[in-house]
Amino acid sequence: MPRLESxxxxxxxxxxxxxxxxxxxxxxxxSTVAAGINDSGEISGQVIGNSGLEQGFxxxxxxxxxxxxxxxxGINDxxxxxxxxxxxxxxxxxGYIRDASGSFTVFxxxxxxNTSAAGINDxxxVVGFYNRxxxxxxxxxxxxxxxxxxxxxxxxxxxxxxxxNNSGQIVGEYGNAIGYYGYYGFLLSGGVYTTINFPxxxxxxxxxxNNSGQxxxxxxxxxxxxxGFLLSGGxYTTVDxxxxxxxxxxxxxxxxxxxxxxxxxxxxxxxxxxLASPATVLAATPPSWNTTNGGVDYxxxxxxxxxxxxxxxxxxxxxxxxxxxxxGSPIVSTTTATAQGTYQLHATPSQLGTPxxxxxxxxxxxxxDNLVSPADPSKVASLALSSLVVTSQPxxxxxxxxxxxxx
Numbered sequence: 532m533p534r535l536e537s538x539x540x541x542x543x544x545x546x547x548x549x550x551x552x553x554x555x556x557x558x559x560x561x562s563t564v565a566a567g568i569n570d571s572g573e574i575s576g577q578v579i580g581n582s583g584l585e586q587g588f589x590x591x592x593x594x595x596x597x598x599x600x601x602x603x604x605g606i607n608d609x610x611x612x613x614x615x616x617x618x619x620x621x622x623x624x625x626g627y628i629r630d631a632s633g634s635f636t637v638f639x640x641x642x643x644x645n646t647s648a649a650g651i652n653d654x655x656x657v658v659g660f661y662n663r664x665x666x667x668x669x670x671x672x673x674x675x676x677x678x679x680x681x682x683x684x685x686x687x688x689x690x691x692x693x694x695x696n697n698s699g700q701i702v703g704e705y706g707n708a709i710g711y712y713g714y715y716g717f718l719l720s721g722g723v724y725t726t727i728n729f730p731x732x733x734x735x736x737x738x739x740x741n742n743s744g745q746x747x748x749x750x751x752x753x754x755x756x757x758x759g760f761l762l763s764g765g766x767y768t769t770v771d772x773x774x775x776x777x778x779x780x781x782x783x784x785x786x787x788x789x790x791x792x793x794x795x796x797x798x799x800x801x802x803x804x805x806l807a808s809p810a811t812v813l814a815a816t817p818p819s820w821n822t823t824n825g826g827v828d829y830x831x832x833x834x835x836x837x838x839x840x841x842x843x844x845x846x847x848x849x850x851x852x853x854x855x856x857x858x859g860s861p862i863v864s865t866t867t868a869t870a871q872g873t874y875q876l877h878a879t880p881s882q883l884g885t886p887x888x889x890x891x892x893x894x895x896x897x898x899x900d901n902l903v904s905p906a907d908p909s910k911v912a913s914l915a916l917s918s919l920v921v922t923s924q925p926x927x928x929x930x931x932x933x934x935x936x937x938x
Contacts, residue, residue, distance in 0.1 A: 645662050657673040
């Protein structure tokens, strides 16, 4: 029998610091909502143009947009997005899954009067909510094969499931009465429902959850103003955008790097998306020749937020200064720490050996698979092989027995 526990007022409070905020406004739109973010930094959302037409969008980590017919909510690391679509002959929404190629799969919960999809994990499991008549709303979990499981918080009048991670932990909101005032967030983990209530809040909603169990949502304070929040390691942290004129903030999605997306409101009632990123997640330290002991010194720096999980730092031969110019397998691949700090590494002459044909640079590539943060120039550092000064000393001072490069 599922049971309901409570975490109300048993958490610490803090204010978000050490983050960089970026406003996201689709050009020509009157409203932009950033709803989900994956580990590559792709953002899913909804936009309303000046004509009043609503569309979904996908924004890559370079700021380029792809638009499609229906508003997007959740996104996973495969680039699949979910949301609700309305057909040409009906105003009743159906859930949908859009894959990275742009193909849609539309589905309904059997017997439901409408279905809305809200979150998707990398296993293709989808969560959302549906209406069973009247004001009675229930959450659902759809497995990758299309099977549906109802999600009902024990004793609740209505339940909405809004986010899911790869461990199957589900977050959402529920209410004990008709209507949407006085509702609470919940976490479903291991068959146990836990109430999440921001201390002192009139309402709380938990919307997104990452693979470290960090979750994002929003609350309504006693004056009626909305605030986003991050729940991490037992601490509630308020998330309010620092932009002039903002009158409220809602946090929706969070990825494994701790990046948060959502929406904020201005004094004219317009919606604007936002991205909040830890100021420094992971950066590569430029390599340098060690002219005393031979080999190459390099390293990496982890920002104040730490890493949600360990990743790797690679030392590579390359024909240029970007990741797509890497030649062959890494010379050395090192598992990172996860705590804040600067870490020094060294490749010996025997590890370096002789550069392959076409190699003109050494590259340090932090987090090459973008496991903990999106692709970013700070994660790559280079050293031109021509920077080596060839003297009367043996060339193998740096471990490159036949290096043809001179300064």
